[in-house]
Amino acid sequence: MNWDWSAVSDFMPLFWEGTLVTLQALALGSLISFTLGLGWALLMRMPTRWVQWPVGIVTEFVRDTPLLVQLFFLFYVLPEWGLTLSAMTTGVVAIGLHYSTYTMQVYRAGIDAVPVGQWEAATALNLPRGRTWRAVILPQAVRRVVPALGNYVIAMLKDTPLLMAITVLEMLGRARLFSQQHFRFTEPLTVIGVAFVVISYLASLFLRTLERRLVR
Helix, strand or coil: CCCCCHHHHHHHHHHHHHHHHHHHHHHHHHHHHHHHHHHHHHHHHHCCHHHHHHHHHHHHHHCCCHHHHHHHHHHHHHHHHCCCCCHHHHHHHHHHHHHHHHHHHHHHHHHHHHHHHHHHHHCCCCCCHHHHHHHHHHHHHHHHHHHHHHHHHHHHHHHHHHHHHHHHHHHHHHHHHHHHHHCCCCHHHHHHHHHHHHHHHHHHHHHHHHHHHHCC
């Protein structure tokens, strides 16, 4: 293998631009998935089936559909219905929506793991239902599910290259652009591979630290 350090040097400006896009998509997608996933989980606990069934059907459909198909649908089909989103917005929404159906299950497991005695204590204290959720149930549930949510953050990071399919130039997209322009594939793709490993490792370290702080 003929390794060219000058190619690495030339690629680095594109790499940093792509890294910024990747991290933006990851952060915003995670925010959407965590928030929407919690909303799905709470709706699934509603006492009426008229709420549970539609939510269950929608989330099951999204979970069982490939993320790439959802990206194409949002980017190419929605404009035909009069709703046009930028490529970056489409990618963030698609990642957030897709993974919210998985974080929903994590939240549901965390809520179910809260001891029944906590519910009974809140009832005995005559706490309003909203305050019971905010002050008693959700803090305990979220603390239990941080490791599982962290795993989905890393999974989202690994799926960000799919955004290249709708013209978002994240890390892999920039590497591909550089390779096509300079006919060098080894250096940019190696840099991207190492970058994904480093970011995933740093994210896992952060999540472990956060988990240790929450269980104190």
